[in-house]
Amino acid sequence: MTSSPLQSATAPETGDPGSATAAHRPVSFADLTTIHVGGPVGRLVEATTSQELVDAVRSADAAGTPVLVIGGGSNLLVGDDGFDGTVVRVATSGLRVDGTRMHVDAGVEWDLVVRTALDHGLAGIEALSGIPGSTGGTPVQNVGAYGASTSDWLESVTVLDRESGEVEVWDNARCGFGSHRSSAFKYTDRYVVVDVTFALRRSDESAPVRYAALAERLGVRIGESVSAREVRDAVIALRTDRGMVWDEAEHDSWSVGSFFLNPIVSSVPPEALGSPQFTDPKGIKLSAAWLIEHAGFSRGYGERVGTGRATLSTRHVLAVTNRGGASAADVTALASHVRAGVRDKYGITLIPECRLVNCTLD
Ligand SMILES: Cc1cc2nc3c(=O)[nH]c(=O)nc-3n(C[C@H](O)[C@H](O)[C@H](O)COP(=O)(O)OP(=O)(O)OC[C@H]3O[C@@H](n4cnc5c(N)ncnc54)[C@H](O)[C@@H]3O)c2cc1C
Structure with a gap:
């Protein structure tokens, strides 16, 4: 696994140590995102402490400047x-283990959190190994x-509410986590995640295995536990097979993960009856991958x-991947084309999972 573009992008040239720094030379979203597409960044501010993060957003808000907060750029598609x-x-880096709790700044690479948990004999998040991006992105995208799911283990989140300007601590119940990768922080720019606290379990044993392909790989039945490290290893192996571990050298991973x-x-179209089906509080969940393949x-x-x-x-x-030199228009054209094919066959319009900024699908 290599570091995400967040860690490898060139740092801004100017600024005092200890304060947020502004870069005035051209930086593009192609440098800052795992899919490596997207046009220029107006002004880049890198926040290395929580106070800098809050101050940077508050001062841009006070000046009436549009703000986009980004972490690892692994679920972000910005137009050309x-x-x-x-x-x-967000480039904050604090990570503290206190008993079974982990207090993590938003800028910390998510997989470092998983590795640190295992090193401290803490179980729960091992099946979330190998997901790129920052810890601050996990409650926003309700990563799973x-x-x-991160929301299973998240105890609280410190957020800046850009409307009130206040910094608040929200407990899990307030975060609006839903089964469909939803959260109170998604599809809105109102909140900035400053840090996250996870409450884990002291054990070398994993949480019960709940996913068929993972259970199969581990040779256990659904609901059984094995060592948490074994789960991590099996997940990384499965993800690698699927091109879902981000690696600069691997074009299959130059993506936003699952695009849709x-x-x-509410009812399954006859043409889609062969799709895996899962019960969901809001209806029947189908497999987007199955629909795409069978379209x-x-x-x-x-x-x-x-x-x-x-x-x-x-x-x-x-x-949807960038094979090298793709533009955001190339990516949205292909995603739109695939979406139209699925819509034609099943009458279902797939919704992007990633955040689209200054670009749309047809
Ligand atoms: C190869 C690959 C595999 C992936 N596999 C999975 C997977 O298995 N499961 C899964 O759920 N996702 C997966 N993803 C998607 C992605 O890794 C997650 O959504 C990740 O949590 C995004 O975090 P980020 O820091 O990169 O967010 P970014 O891409 O930087 O931002 C995404 C959104 O979150 C907002 N945001 C980011 N940080 C903050 C913050 N601190 N405060 C407020 N808003 C913020 C941004 O404004 C934007 O709207 C994968 C992506 C890739 C490239």
């Missing part, structure tokens, strides 16, 4: 015109994988669409 405002990149959410429908889009699809520089991953149809 970029973002003409202040981009606050292999039957686990699994759709929830005729196989792995690697896209070489003959537009410039061919964006294709579906050669390992997983749910990831």
Whole structure:
């Protein structure tokens, strides 16, 4: 696994140590995101302490400047015109283990949190190994994988409410976590996540395994536990097979992860009856990957669409990838094309899971 673009991007040139720094030379979202597309950043501010983060957002708000807060850029697709405002990149790094609690600054790489938990004999989040991005991004996107979710283990979040200007601590119940990757922080720029506290379990044993492919890989039944480290290793292996571990050298991972959410429908169209189905409080959840594949889009699809520089991953149809030199327009053109094919076949409109900024799908 290599570091995310967040860690490897060139640091701003100017500024005093200990204060947020502003870069006035061209930086583009292609440098700051895992899919490596997107136009210029208006003004980049890198916040290395929580106070800098709060101050940077408050001062841009006071000046009436548009603000975009970013972490690892792993669930972000910005258009080729970029973002003409202040981009606050969260680069805070505090991580403290206190008994079974972990207090983590928003800028800390998520996988470092998983590794640190295991090193301290704390279990719970091991199935969330290998997900790129920052810890601050996890409550926003309500990150989940292999039957686990960050919201299962999150105790509280410190947020800046940009409307009131106040910094508040929210408990889990207030965060509005839902089954469909939803949270009170998603689809709004009102809140900035400053830090997150997780309450884990002291054990070398994993949380019960809840995902069929993971159980199969581990050779256990659903609901059984194994060592937490074994779960991490199995998850990383599964993710690597699927191109879902971010790696600069691996174009299948130049993506935003799964581009589309699994759709929830009230009734299953006859053409989609073969899809895996999951009960959800809001209806029946179908597999977006199954729908895409059975609408005729196989792995690697896209070489003959537009410039061919964006294709579906050669390992997983749910990831739209940049094969090198793709523009945001290439990515949205392919995603729109696939979405239209799924809509034509099943009458279902897939919804992007990632955040789109200054770009849309047709
Ligand atoms: C190869 C690959 C595999 C992936 N696998 C998974 C997976 O298995 N499961 C899964 O759920 N996701 C997955 N993702 C998506 C992504 O890793 C997660 O959504 C991640 O949590 C995003 O964090 P980030 O810091 O990169 O957010 P960014 O991409 O920087 O931002 C995403 C959104 O969150 C907002 N945001 C970020 N930080 C903050 C903050 N501190 N305060 C307020 N808003 C903030 C941004 O404004 C933006 O709207 C994958 C992505 C890739 C590239």
